[in-house]
Amino acid sequence: MSPRAQLQLWAAQRIGAAVLALCVTVHLATMIYAVRHGLSATAILDRTRDNWGWAGFYVLFVLAVSVHAPIGMRTICGEWLGLSGRAVDVVLAALGVALAAVGLRAVWAVFAS
Amino acid sequence: MEDKIDVSVWRGTEQGEFRHYSVPRLASQTVLDVVTYIQRRLESSLAYRFACRVGMCGSCAMTVNGVARWTCRTHVEKVAPHGVLEIAPLSNLPVIRDLVCDMSSFFDKWARAEGHFHPTATRTDPIVRVQPDTPARRAADAGIECIGCAVCYASCDVVAWNADYLGPAALNRAWTLMNDERDSGGKVRLAAVSGDAGCHACHTHMSCTERCPKKIAPTAAIAGLKRATLAALLAGRL
Amino acid sequence: MLHRMSGILLTLFLPLHFWALGHALGGTAKLESFLIWTDQPLVKASEIAVVTLLAAHLAGGLRLLMLEFLAWRDWQQRLLAAAAGITVGFGLVYLLNVV
Numbered sequence: 001m002s003p004r005a006q007l008q009l010w011a012a013q014r015i016g017a018a019v020l021a022l023c024v025t026v027h028l029a030t031m032i033y034a035v036r037h038g039l040s041a042t043a044i045l046d047r048t049r050d051n052w053g054w055a056g057f058y059v060l061f062v063l064a065v066s067v068h069a070p071i072g073m074r075t076i077c078g079e080w081l082g083l084s085g086r087a088v089d090v091v092l093a094a095l096g097v098a099l100a101a102v103g104l105r106a107v108w109a110v111f112a113s
Numbered sequence: 114m115e116d117k118i119d120v121s122v123w124r125g126t127e128q129g130e131f132r133h134y135s136v137p138r139l140a141s142q143t144v145l146d147v148v149t150y151i152q153r154r155l156e157s158s159l160a161y162r163f164a165c166r167v168g169m170c171g172s173c174a175m176t177v178n179g180v181a182r183w184t185c186r187t188h189v190e191k192v193a194p195h196g197v198l199e200i201a202p203l204s205n206l207p208v209i210r211d212l213v214c215d216m217s218s219f220f221d222k223w224a225r226a227e228g229h230f231h232p233t234a235t236r237t238d239p240i241v242r243v244q245p246d247t248p249a250r251r252a253a254d255a256g257i258e259c260i261g262c263a264v265c266y267a268s269c270d271v272v273a274w275n276a277d278y279l280g281p282a283a284l285n286r287a288w289t290l291m292n293d294e295r296d297s298g299g300k301v302r303l304a305a306v307s308g309d310a311g312c313h314a315c316h317t318h319m320s321c322t323e324r325c326p327k328k329i330a331p332t333a334a335i336a337g338l339k340r341a342t343l344a345a346l347l348a349g350r351l
Numbered sequence: 352m353l354h355r356m357s358g359i360l361l362t363l364f365l366p367l368h369f370w371a372l373g374h375a376l377g378g379t380a381k382l383e384s385f386l387i388w389t390d391q392p393l394v395k396a397s398e399i400a401v402v403t404l405l406a407a408h409l410a411g412g413l414r415l416l417m418l419e420f421l422a423w424r425d426w427q428q429r430l431l432a433a434a435a436g437i438t439v440g441f442g443l444v445y446l447l448n449v450v
Binding site: 014017018020021024025027028031032035038039040041042044045065069072073076098099102103105106107108109110113 | 362370372375379382383386408412413444
Binding site for chain 2: 001002003004005006007008010011014075078079080084
């Protein structure tokens with residue numbers, strides 16, 4: 001992989017991080033609010049079902065995390081496990097796609113069910 | 114104050130062992146004084162480097178009680194209040210013998226980071242007047258006092274994990290040149306410091322900044338390179 | 352180090368989290384039954400741990416972004432303390448809310 005491509009990955013990870021910083025803050029606040037009286041499926045789904053705002057928020061959240069996490073893992077693979085090269089990159093790209101897929105499925109689940 | 118210091122010194126190459134020496138304790142004694150005493154009085158075959166003894170040349174750095182330091186300006190009193198010293202060669206560099214490391218990889222990386230000046234004028238041109246108070250000149254000044262002692266390089270976790278990583282000193286040098294208005298090598302330099310071996314590998318652990326004997330902040334220089342490379346990427350110049 | 356470990360653990364937790372929410376596809380009752388399962392003390396404790404990890408990763412990440420992208424100041428060296436504060440803060444508030 002060229003240094004330029006590596007720079008692009010780094011940039012993508014940091015842009016993902018900036019988006020996540022906002023998302024996670026909102027997410028933490030929502031969680032703390034939501035668990036006040038214990039979690040209930042009805043309460044969760046009442047909040048999310050047919051709500052385009054939350055759906056949009058979580059789609060963004062899932063996509064940002066799917067970009068951010070595999071690139072971080074790529075660095076860790078290289079530095080701690082000595083694993084780098086094309087094969088590792090392909091596996092991690094697959095991890096990103098998989099995360100996005102199950103994540104979007106979860107968003108769909110709480111939006112449409 | 115104890116009247117003796119119990120000193121263990123690394124003897125050998127990559128393989129070797131610590132040997133113990135007892136050195137008289139003196140007022141205002143530096144770690145380099147201790148090593149010199151051992152070499153002159155106790156163990157004439159001990160290999161170590163020094164030159165200026167006053168913190169200018171950058172040749173006497175060693176690992177003192179687990180921490181990389183310039184030994185000529187490190188007082189025994191400060192690092193070994195109980196009179197026990199362990200002196201080893203710098204980490205992250207191949208050991209030639211005893212306390213002497215092979216510095217070639219360290220300096221080769223300065224070259225790989227385009228750490229040399231790319232001139233824009235010739236000797237026949239008039240001397241350029243550089244304003245000392247511009248932001249760029251201040252950024253260059255912040256990093257220009259580096260003496261190349263490799264304390265930062267030996268302290269860096271990323272260098273330990275990734276042998277290709279250019280390291281704090283080379284990147285700090287690159288950043289001073291990026292801020293030198295007489296230099297024209299910006300574009301090739303940004304390309305040279307990009308990617309997994311360059312500034313983007315830095316995790317901002319800040320060991321370099323904490324340990325630098327000249328109080329330089331390589332982490333700040335590396336952050337500057339990260340911003341400059343990102344700006345160049347977004348502008349399509351890289 | 353903490354940033355890295357929390358990052359790894361959070362990446363491992365995510366598929367689990369998504370799988371759990373996927374229960375909703377089977378209807379409210381399905382999700383409800385899962386949530387009842389989470390009421391065990393051990394699961395609750397892990398939840399608090401995950402929330403604290405998330406807060407830690409957020410705070411560590413904010414510190415990193417500030418160090419990398421804001422012009423360098425001496426106060427930035429104190430960000431680590433601020434990051435620790437944010438982490439403990441979020442962790443505690445969550446803890447107080449669930450118990």
